[in-house]
Amino acid sequence: MPPGMRTAAWRPRVEGIQEVLHARLLGHSYPMHTHDSWTLLLVDDGVVRYDLDRGSHGAPSNLVTVLPPHIPHNGTPATARGLRKRVLYLDTALLGEELIGRAADRPGIDDPGLRRRVHRLHTALTLPHEDLEAESRLALIVEHVRARLGRAPEARPGGGDVLAHRLRDLLHARVREGVTLGEAAALLHAHPTHLVRAFTREFGMPPHRYLVSARVDLARRLLLDGRPPHEVATAAGFYDQPHLTRHFKRVLGVSPGRYTAGRRSTSRTGR
Template identity: 65%
Template sequence: MVARPDLTAWRPAVAGVAEVLHAHFTDHVYPMHAHGTWTLLIVDDGMVRYDLDRHEHGALSDLVTLLPPHVPHNGCPVTPRGFRKRVLYLDADVLGEEHIGRAVDGPALDDPLLRRRIHQLHTVLAERGEDLEAESRLSLICERLLGHLGRRVPPPPSRPDRSGLARRLRDLLDERVLEGLTLQEAAGLLHAHPTHLVRAFSREFGIAPHQYLTACRVDRARRLLLEGQPAHAVAAGTGFCDQSHLARNFKRIVGAGPGWYARAVREPASRS
């Protein structure tokens, strides 16, 4: 009897990510096939054996596997317990098709930092409303992948320029607290590489752009809760996608959920 697959797939609202797939297979065997995207794979349990360009490879739990677009590959579990994997399918132009040959020659990347960043991105992508954080994490992942593929992003600006760039990004975030701002939008408006924006802001202010935006939203939410507005109205009025999104971030920053915070509000003591 063939076991039913444990599989979840979705398309996030993040530029460059065509699909996210989380799956656990025990006996499924992939035939030879190809994608029009880059396949960025981490294995959480078990091992996958696959052929790429007539060479046998193994996707191990401590490695990152990068399969290029248009190149056929297959895959099967190595042990009876199968394998559990998480996959990001990245648009072909995210890394550039000129790097296909290099990826064919070395699809397995032994890079613990890269693997940790991919794990963090999967965690963010599973949550609603964290698109700016997802974009920021993806930009750092792509920078590192391009390093493995032999291409470096342009060097960052000098410190004075970096400081100015960070402050211009902060001004943009302050202006767009409610509607939000994608990293690609910010890069276009500020004429800067997305990765440079993330690094310049983090180094200047000691906080990532997405963390700054979330903190601004939570700060506004606190004021509205103090005014007696209900949590669902506060979520809508502070840029969070829903009440759950507000609650998750509010509790992480404040230490209590918005409901608890609202119930703890005290009226000013009357003067005699």
């Protein structure tokens, strides 16, 4: 790898995301090339200059840059310090080919809320075993980008409250094994984005956070029953003990071990 260049790329277990790329570039320019996917670009440090569909553009750190599939583009750091970027490559079907022309005309989206959402999705994608959170965040990002490019997703009228409660019941029924957003949408016959919005509106948190909360609640009860943390982790639906500990501390402020350190035995010695 050339000096000053660092790259991390992986394919997450999230339907719709082909690849995630985090890169630090110094002294490297991309020649004209194309992708068969939609590209969502965040520049965290520096600025990139690029040509797209016979137009010249810049991608500073405040924008979310949406590059459409099949349209040639290049990329060059515009400052001597290079650039640091994060990229999502999304399946073409997520945004649809009908929006390619609009994205080619206006690839840069100046929207702090959207940028925060994409940043949080990247964070979720770096954490193990947070697929439902990533799927939920992706669904809302796709909806937001569609709206900014001129087409909102098809919304099903009414039924939001009932749908939210049905999803809550499903999450409780599947608290240990979990459920993907795609599976939930298919089981409940709902659009994934509509499902996330209805649930969040009804319960004040997105489905992935609700599921984690339910798992932490179950883990707490199992710990108080005297079961060891490594056993509780899998019994409550977490991948392993570190996965349990991270979420347990986030929700309750202490580790599982500290939580049960003062646990009193309920057994009584007979006289």
